[in-house]
Each structure stands twice: as structure tokens, then as C-alpha cells.
Amino acid sequence: MNPVASEPGVVAPDRLRLTEIFLSLQGESRSIGWPTVFVRLTGCPLRCQYCDTAYAFHGGQWWEFDAILAEVARHGVRHVCVTGGEPLAQKRCIGLLKRLCDAGYEVSLETSGSIDIGPVDTRVSRVLDLKTPGSAEVARNLWSNIGELTANDQVKFVICSREDYDWARGIVEEHGLTAICDVMFSPSFNQVSARDLADWIVADRLPVRFQLQLHKILWDDEPGR
DSSP, X not given: OOOOOOOTTOOOOOEEEEEEEEEEEOOXXXXXXXXXXXXXXXXXXXXXXTOSXXXXXXXXXXXXXXXXXXXXXXXXXXXXXXXXXXXXXXXXXXXXXXXXXXXXXXXXXXXXXXXXXXXXXXXSEEEEEEOOGGXXXXXXXXXXXXXXXXXXXXXEEEEOSHHHHHHHHHHHHHHTGGGTSEEEEEEOTTTSOHHHHHHHHHHHTOOSEEOOOHHHHHHTTOTTO
16 A cells, blocks of 8 residues: 555545554453454564564555555454554544444554553553553553553453562552453463463452463464464
């Protein structure tokens, strides 16, 4: 998709810089396993040490909203996930999310939690990735986002160590997160044993959902899958 040409007197349509749009299975979150169209926006202000989508930090191409909606429709599934990078770093993302909801899709947004989620349409399931100390970006958490959460949203913690687990457990308890929405704990790939994390959750009877990243198990983290 080429950039929108500017013409005198013509207002350019809404557009976003995208890295890719593709059909796969949702690999994590409440919708794990559903065939899902992923709309990956370009750019991210964070640099988490375990990031698996650094290829989305730069580059990409400009897509008009109508072209994005047409490409999503072409795949013929009802679940759509807008992700990144950090999709909310592009302010027009808010408008795309609304358009997707208006079109009748089950829409989720994967966001780092460093940008205000308040303006996001509440029909969207906002998957808030609260950054642990082990992420190297814990200082970027925007804690006021917790007050915006509804039962339609989700909170995710990527656990890098036992220290991360203890920290995340404390945050869950301090903010009463499990009474607000689904809370998920994932092991950071190759940093903490999935079995260890599962054992910690069971031992503490912690009311969170353990999850593995299905796409890494199936496709070894191949881009576009």
C-alpha cells in the first residue's frame, strides 16, 4: 500500500503505518486458539529486553483505514487483534479500533500499558501488558490505566524470574486486579521455566490464568505467524 497522495483542497483519509496484516491463531490472551487477523502497527517507544517483535520498531507502509478494513474482511474471520510495537503510539489507532468494532468484529488491542487506554472504545478488549522489573521497562507503566479497566479487558504479566513473579503477585493483590478482569501470567521465553511458573501459581492458589505463547510452540516465533 502506497502513501496517500496529497492533492490541493483534498483532506487525506485516515491512515496508519503498518508492519503487516496476517491471519493466524491467537497465541495468547482470553481468545487463545481463535483464528484471528492481526493488524501490526509500526513503532514502539519501549525497549523490553525480551521483545519478540523488534522488526516492527521501524519501517512499515502507510495504509488507509478503508484498505485495512478491506484486507481484514478478505480473511473471513470474526476476531481481530490490533498489536505492535505499541499501537497506541499512533494516535489514529483509536479511530481504527472504533471502525473495526462498528464493522462487527471481536476486537482486541495489545498495549504495553505505557499510554492512556481511556480513549479506546470500550467494546475493545484491551490487553494491558504491565511491565515487570525483569522487562527493563517497569518505570514506563502508566498506573492510572488500572482505573480504566473493565470486565471486558485483560491484564498480562510476562514473568522473567521468581522475583518478577513475587512482584506481579503483589501488584495483583494490591490493586485487586482479579476482581476487575482476567489476569494472565506468562513465562518469558527461555528465561523462566514454564513448569516453575505453573508450580508457583498452583502453590499460591493464585487466581490468575497461566498461559504459554501458542504461536511460539507451533511456529517458533516466525514473523507473520
